[in-house]
Amino acid sequence: MQEKVLSIVIPCYNEENSIISLVNKVLESPIKNKEIIIVDDCSTDGTKKVLEKNVKPIVSKIIYHKKNGGKGAALRTGFQAATGDVVIIQDADLEYDPMEYPKIVNPIFDGKAKVVYGSRFLNTKRKGYLANRLANMGLTSFSNMFTHQKLTDMETCYKAFQKEVIQSVNLVENRFGFEPEITAKISRKNIKIMEVPISYHPRKNKEGKKIGFKDGLRALYVIWRYRK
Numbered sequence: 001m002q003e004k005v006l007s008i009v010i011p012c013y014n015e016e017n018s019i020i021s022l023v024n025k026v027l028e029s030p031i032k033n034k035e036i037i038i039v040d041d042c043s044t045d046g047t048k049k050v051l052e053k054n055v056k057p058i059v060s061k062i063i064y065h066k067k068n069g070g071k072g073a074a075l076r077t078g079f080q081a082a083t084g085d086v087v088i089i090q091d092a093d094l095e096y097d098p099m100e101y102p103k104i105v106n107p108i109f110d111g112k113a114k115v116v117y118g119s120r121f122l123n124t125k126r127k128g129y130l131a132n133r134l135a136n137m138g139l140t141s142f143s144n145m146f147t148h149q150k151l152t153d154m155e156t157c158y159k160a161f162q163k164e165v166i167q168s169v170n171l172v173e174n175r176f177g178f179e180p181e182i183t184a185k186i187s188r189k190n191i192k193i194m195e196v197p198i199s200y201h202p203r204k205n206k207e208g209k210k211i212g213f214k215d216g217l218r219a220l221y222v223i224w225r226y227r228k
Helices: 019-028 047-058 071-081 098-109 130-147 178-188 213-225
Strands: 006-012 034-040 061-064 086-089 115-119 159-162 193-197
Touching (some): 006 019, 006 071, 034 047, 034 071, 047 061, 061 071, 071 178, 098 159, 098 193, 178 213
Parallel strands (some): 034 061
Antiparallel strands (some): 086 159
16 A cells, blocks of 8 residues: 655745754655645845755745735645645744654544644643734634634644645635634535644744734734635
8 A cells, every 4th residue: 555645845935044944854754645735935145045955956846926925825725736545734933843743643644634733832831922822813703603613723833734635625815814714614614623732932023933913913804705
């Protein structure tokens, strides 16, 4: 029997200082058969140069957007390019640990789930800035009201899907509204989202955190718009 393949979709924007380290960590992850897809969302720093010179030879695909569309737009591109059995999202920063892929994707490989989220707050001490944690708790609770899921971390980066599931969802949100949108649309399919605990190493605002107040307002709107 052919071993199943994990597709890792990495949306990337202005990450010249972290992308090589991140890709090396992904390559070192315990999943043997993996397809690494990087979508550069029209970076304006030296990211493209780094990707072409140092990263292109060691990953499966690099796709370049001609215009900046946002994380959601980059993920749509990556999802459609994926050919593996399971697809996982990996942000290009170093906040999440690729060594934890097995605990997130194995339930899907084993047929125990179709969608798995890695929760930063499940059975573990909460990390990150208080304002961000409170915002995440509020958005997750509001989302749960309409999706009827019991999530603790709707905004997590680590989301894994059966390829057929993620490629069947019509996604339209371009920025960070992707998180509540995908959660709502997966829930509309009556799919139970499994959560597993993961570790988390929060990055400071000055190091490139890109989620702001307007994104929070957009998330509230998206939760309401795509409610069941």
